[in-house]
Amino acid sequence: MEIQPITKKQKAYDYMKSRIIEGYYAPGQRIVINQLVKELSTSAIPIREAVRQLEAEGLIDYQNNIGPVVTPINKDEYFNTISVLAVMEGYATALSSQHGITKERLAELTEKNNQMKEAIDEFNFQNFGKLNRTFHELIYVHCKNTFLVDEIRRLWLKLDSIRRVGSAFHPKRALASIQEHEQLIELLRKKADFETIEKAARMHKLNTRDAFKDQSNFVQDRVFF
Known part of the structure; x- marks a missing residue:
């Protein structure tokens, strides 16, 4: 069975999720899309798609006038x-x-x-x-x-x-x-x-x-x- 290559969105998702779960991104910390573009050597599109998925999972919260941030501790x-x-x-x-x-x-x-x-x-x-x-x-x-x-x-x-x-x-x-x-x-x-x-x-x-x-x-x- 042929192994499917990891998509850019999946790579961005895995990267951000691991950094959130492991505490590299603190609760309330802003997610800077442009910085991730540089870190992952990709465009903003797959990163924004990954952000939306993480938002749906409750790991990221989108705040007006700020953008995506790591969900604060409830x-x-x-x-x-x-x-x-x-x-x-x-x-x-x-x-x-x-x-x-x-x-x-x-x-x-x-x-x-x-x-x-x-x-x-x-x-x-x-x-x-x-x-x-x-x-x-x-x-x-x-x-x-x-x-x-x-x-x-x-x-x-x-x-x-x-x-x-x-x-x-x-x-x-x-x-x-x-x-x-x-x-x-x-x-x-x-x-x-x-x-x-x-x-x-x-x-x-x-x-x-x-x-x-x-x-x-x-x-x-x-x-x-």
Whole structure:
């Protein structure tokens, strides 16, 4: 089967989306079409087409007199989405534990958690976020409810459109998250009961939500006071 070449629009779309998701473009930052024309060595047409697609996905917001900007963080939507995600991830993790997570998989989880520690030391926020998602994906491989896992991934994408990977990073919370991962690994190793694992995984996500809320309130206080 002949492989179709990547179109200029697709190239521009992939480039901009990756820079938004990985945090190179900050929330509220203006997208300068002429600059992208130079960076991608193309015309403005495919870039504008890619911008429209990203706008439809909620990653870009078109503002009057300004043009396209990276969608600002919607705090209420973030809190609501991650609250639902906490329930779903807790249940999916507990379901996964019932289908025999192997010693090899537990070793992989430990390795990913150690890599997250290194990312903190290097203040590599984007890599920390990616490793965190991979950590949980390694668990969901064992979940037989594929519909549930698909919905979790859909909510992950929704979170990406609300805030960039690493934008909710807080060093203190990151260290606590790694400790919670260690506790979760230990529960999986000991084959703890369904309710215990479900609660641990659910609270892990809710703790991240609450830390973001506290950080947001602190920043708001700094701005107004």
